[in-house]
Amino acid sequence: MSFLISPEELKGLIGKDDVKLVDARRREDYLQGHINQAISIPIHDVIRALDAESLRKLFSSKGISQEDTVVVYDDEKGVYAGRVAWSLEYIGHKKVKLLDLSYSDLIKHEYYNNKISKEEEKFKEGKLDINLNESILANLEFVKGLIESRDGFIIDVRERLNYLEAHIPTAQTMPWKVFIGDKKLFKDADRIKRLLFNRGIMQDSNIVTYCGGAGTLSGISFYALRLAGFSKVRLYVRSFLEWKELNLPVEVVKDANYWDLSAY
Amino acid sequence: MLANPVNWSLEEEANRFEEMLNLYKQNKISEDEFRRFRLQHGTYSSRFQTKFNMVRVKIPSGEVNPEQLEKIAEICEAFSIGSAHVSTRENFQIHWVYLDDVPEVLRELSKVGLTTREACGNTIRNVTASPLAGVCLFEPFDVTPYAKGIAKFFLRNPLNQNLPRKFKINFSCCDKHGFARIGDIGLIPKLKEENGKKEKGFQIFFGGGLGPASFIGEPLEDFTLETDLLPSCIAIVRLFDRLGDREKMHRNRMRYLVHDLSPEKFREMIIKERRIVKATLPPSAKLELIESYYPDFKEEQKESEVIEDEDYQRWFLTNVLPQRQKGFYTVDTNLPAGDISAEQLRALAEICRKYSLERIVRLTPTQSILLRWIKESDLYELYRELSKHGLGNPGANSIAKCVGCSGTTSCNLAITNSHRLAKEIQAKLLALKLDLDEGLKTASIKISGCPNSCGQHEIATIGFYGGASRVNGALAPTYQMLLGGEAHGNKASLGVMLMRVPARRVIDVVLKVIELYKESKRDRERLDEWISRVIKNEGPEGIRNPDELRVKLESTATIPTIDKNPLFYVDWGGEEKFRAKTARGECAA
Ligand code: SF4
Numbered sequence: 089m090s091f092l093i094s095p096e097e098l099k100g101l102i103g104k105d106d107v108k109l110v111d112a113r114r115r116e117d118y119l120q121g122h123i124n125q126a127i128s129i130p131i132h133d134v135i136r137a138l139d140a141e142s143l144r145k146l147f148s149s150k151g152i153s154q155e156d157t158v159v160v161y162d163d164e165k166g167v168y169a170g171r172v173a174w175s176l177e178y179i180g181h182k183k184v185k186l187l188d189l190s191y192s193d194l195i196k197h198e199y200y201n202n203k204i205s206k207e208e209e210k211f212k213e214g215k216l217d218i219n220l221n222e223s224i225l226a227n228l229e230f231v232k233g234l235i236e237s238r239d240g241f242i243i244d245v246r247e248r249l250n251y252l253e254a255h256i257p258t259a260q261t262m263p264w265k266v267f268i269g270d271k272k273l274f275k276d277a278d279r280i281k282r283l284l285f286n287r288g289i290m291q292d293s294n295i296v297t298y299c300g301g302a303g304t305l306s307g308i309s310f311y312a313l314r315l316a317g318f319s320k321v322r323l324y325v326r327s328f329l330e331w332k333e334l335n336l337p338v339e340v341v342k343d344a345n346y347w348d349l350s351a352y
Numbered sequence: 353m354l355a356n357p358v359n360w361s362l363e364e365e366a367n368r369f370e371e372m373l374n375l376y377k378q379n380k381i382s383e384d385e386f387r388r389f390r391l392q393h394g395t396y397s398s399r400f401q402t403k404f405n406m407v408r409v410k411i412p413s414g415e416v417n418p419e420q421l422e423k424i425a426e427i428c429e430a431f432s433i434g435s436a437h438v439s440t441r442e443n444f445q446i447h448w449v450y451l452d453d454v455p456e457v458l459r460e461l462s463k464v465g466l467t468t469r470e471a472c473g474n475t476i477r478n479v480t481a482s483p484l485a486g487v488c489l490f491e492p493f494d495v496t497p498y499a500k501g502i503a504k505f506f507l508r509n510p511l512n513q514n515l516p517r518k519f520k521i522n523f524s525c526c527d528k529h530g531f532a533r534i535g536d537i538g539l540i541p542k543l544k545e546e547n548g549k550k551e552k553g554f555q556i557f558f559g560g561g562l563g564p565a566s567f568i569g570e571p572l573e574d575f576t577l578e579t580d581l582l583p584s585c586i587a588i589v590r591l592f593d594r595l596g597d598r599e600k601m602h603r604n605r606m607r608y609l610v611h612d613l614s615p616e617k618f619r620e621m622i623i624k625e626r627r628i629v630k631a632t633l634p635p636s637a638k639l640e641l642i643e644s645y646y647p648d649f650k651e652e653q654k655e656s657e658v659i660e661d662e663d664y665q666r667w668f669l670t671n672v673l674p675q676r677q678k679g680f681y682t683v684d685t686n687l688p689a690g691d692i693s694a695e696q697l698r699a700l701a702e703i704c705r706k707y708s709l710e711r712i713v714r715l716t717p718t719q720s721i722l723l724r725w726i727k728e729s730d731l732y733e734l735y736r737e738l739s740k741h742g743l744g745n746p747g748a749n750s751i752a753k754c755v756g757c758s759g760t761t762s763c764n765l766a767i768t769n770s771h772r773l774a775k776e777i778q779a780k781l782l783a784l785k786l787d788l789d790e791g792l793k794t795a796s797i798k799i800s801g802c803p804n805s806c807g808q809h810e811i812a813t814i815g816f817y818g819g820a821s822r823v824n825g826a827l828a829p830t831y832q833m834l835l836g837g838e839a840h841g842n843k844a845s846l847g848v849m850l851m852r853v854p855a856r857r858v859i860d861v862v863l864k865v866i867e868l869y870k871e872s873k874r875d876r877e878r879l880d881e882w883i884s885r886v887i888k889n890e891g892p893e894g895i896r897n898p899d900e901l902r903v904k905l906e907s908t909a910t911i912p913t914i915d916k917n918p919l920f921y922v923d924w925g926g927e928e929k930f931r932a933k934t935a936r937g938e939c940a941a
Binding site for chain 2: 279
């Protein structure tokens with residue numbers, strides 16, 4: 089099974105004991121209405137959990153266990169869900185899935201529109217171990233190493249204007265929206281593949297994605313690349329925020345002129 | 353039923369672009385060969401950048417549907433800087449596209465029928481039409497089907513793949529509007545009574561164009577039957593192709609050829625060539641008239657209610673024009689210097705679907721976008737919707753609609769930031785509510801960032817083009833100021849040079865001119881009339897002619913030395929000291 093779950097597939101999963109549906113939206117939104125049986129794990133709680141142990145605690149306290157199949161959704165084109173899913177995978181969970189569309193699109197299906205609840209779901213504390221999956225994380229050392237060795241590609245998924253102003257040395261610019269589909273979460277895998285091929289990036293290249301700070305935009309980009317068959321992708325989860333805080337050298341695009349929409 | 357939009361695109365072209373790009377990267381084709389190919393497919397390199405490009409999307413007669421607007425929005429966010437630019441020749445320009453991504457951008461564009469083919473390079477560029485075509489009060493008939501037909505005929509046509517230089521065709525909607533006289537070919541629709549029958553046709557102009565040396569187009573003959581439209585255009589293109597100068601880049605637009613030979617001589621040659629074209633043209637080479645969707649409407653005759661909203665009234669007075677279809681209106685979104693964000697593009701698409709009966713928008717040569725076929729009863733609601741998205745700025749049909757080419761924000765040849773200056777002037781004039789001044793409604797301000805005239809400064813009531821001046825060794829951004837230009841349908845004249853003005857003083861000088869005009873105008877004289885009087889040496893006491901006017905403006909236009917006021921040595925929108933740096937031009941944008 090792919091890591092993407094279609095609305096059709098979800099029908100068969102909801103209600104099973106070993107399937108956990110995770111709503112990554114803000115708590116207020118969850119309480120306004122969510123899919124029956126979805127547990128609320130807001131993105132912000134995940135971002136605040138800075139190490140593996142805090143993540144383990146957070147997820148198990150929300151009822152997630154090692155053997156569960158976890159399906160995450162949001163209403164932000166995967167920007168929240170991707171980061172939550174990645175965090176689970178990082179601590180060693182093996183059955184993490186993303187819902188292949190956003191909540192607003194899901195409830196356009198009549199089937200799901202009848203399955204909206206406003207009640208906080210009940211769940212039992214789960215059981216989770218830590219089994220770190222280091223191969224999907226890029227920490228500072230890894231990023232620095234890649235810049236040094238040039239054995240791979242760093243992809244800046246922030247908006248292009250941010251990139252022009254400053255970025256991690258050697259990074260390429262690919263705003264995250266380049267991966268995002270219209271009705272589905274992602275564009276066709278072939279198109280994503282072609283886009284990277286044209287940039288000289290191969291499916292077995294080392295790739296790091298980063299964004300402005302929370303690893304969210306780069307989190308969903310991480311999954312887009314996985315979908316397209318790129319096998320060595322890592323998320324620089326601390327992203328440009330850490331880089332700037334440490335005052336590390338940045339590259340700017342020289343003589344980058346453009347109009348300023350904020351001017352008038 | 354809405355008409356199917358024309359599919360201008362050819363999906364294979366994206367693949368071809370990809371192949372050529374790869375060959376180029378593998379050094380299998382030369383830089384020059386790739387550049388030619390790239391330009392043929394609407395892709396310019398960005399100012400001082402080799403990896404980034406501007407992709408120019410051709411919009412024949414400026415017609416864009418909501419799906420296309422949404423696609424442009426999507427491309428802006430995924431491949432560009434989140435906003436697009438409307439150019440004076442009715443193109444959409446998408447800047448800062450990574451060269452390697454261009455094939456994907458072309459694929460996306462082709463999904464909605466848009467092309468970049470022949471948007472740059474030595475080709476027939478976008479065929480423009482007056483954005484009022486179809487709704488204009490004065491037009492004899494709608495030129496849009498002809499404009500799209502001509503565009504379709506020449507697009508990818510072998511005739512047009514390697515001209516000596518670029519070639520521009522402009523359709524006016526009537527004698528009073530549009531840029532017929534500043535194109536290589538310009539066309540104004542005409543009706544002629546013949547044996548009690550009305551025949552459709554055109555007045556054709558040739559050899560016009562703006563640039564470092566500009567010319568107003570010459571009339572070919574009084575009336576050209578519509579059946580002769582295509583043969584006449586082919587004849588002119590063929591003559592240029594055959595006789596044009598392929599050596600001297602800076603003097604090879606057709607207007608130079610026309611004037612080297614003399615317009616009379618060239619006119620004869622066209623007539624002769626047209627005979628040959630007509631005798632030899634295969635019957636398949638026909639002009640296909642591509643009809644636009646024409647709403648099925650009932651005239652609205654409602655008593656309009658008075659709406660007590662001052663901002664709305666101002667907008668109504670300066671942005672809304674009545675159509676020849678009673679009860680319907682055309683509305684200008686007044687984009688500042690042509691910039692529009694992805695969010696605004698999406699909003700505009702929705703608004704267009706909801707309010708425009710024809711369900712398309714039109715790009716304008718004043719870098720704006722029109723919504724047409726709006727019911728009178730919808731105007732207020734429409735205004736509120738537009739305003740929510742920053743698309744309801746007043747002043748569109750007034751002196752406050754300043755045009756500014758892209759200038760140093762992206763053009764390789766630019767010396768100054770004409771783009772930002774246009775926005776600054778607009779903001780100032782709007783703040784002073786000068787858009788409401790009756791005497792200023794027909795005047796225009798247009799700015800180019802260098803002498804190349806993409807900002808069309810020569811046909812402005814007050815025009816400026818960018819340059820640099822040295823004062824005690826320090827370089828300051830300056831503008832050459834011109835006065836009295838215009839291009840309205842069959843009437844056109846080029847502005848005359850007045851004086852150099854520091855970039856930081858342009859706004860003051862404009863305001864000073866307005867002040868002098870107000871002090872000395874005749875009764876209901878408009879600014880453009882007052883200025884043409886000055887140019888003709890018939891100006892008021894003390895401002896009889898341009899020389900006297902210059903004297904009056906001199907104190908406003910002086911440049912202090914750098915230690916007195918360093919700001920004069922920093923261009924608008926910049927923070928660093930001004931440098932007049934340019935790179936190799938691939939065109940004028
Ligand atoms: S070449 Fe054209 S776009 Fe560029 S600065 Fe000059 S006038 Fe403006």
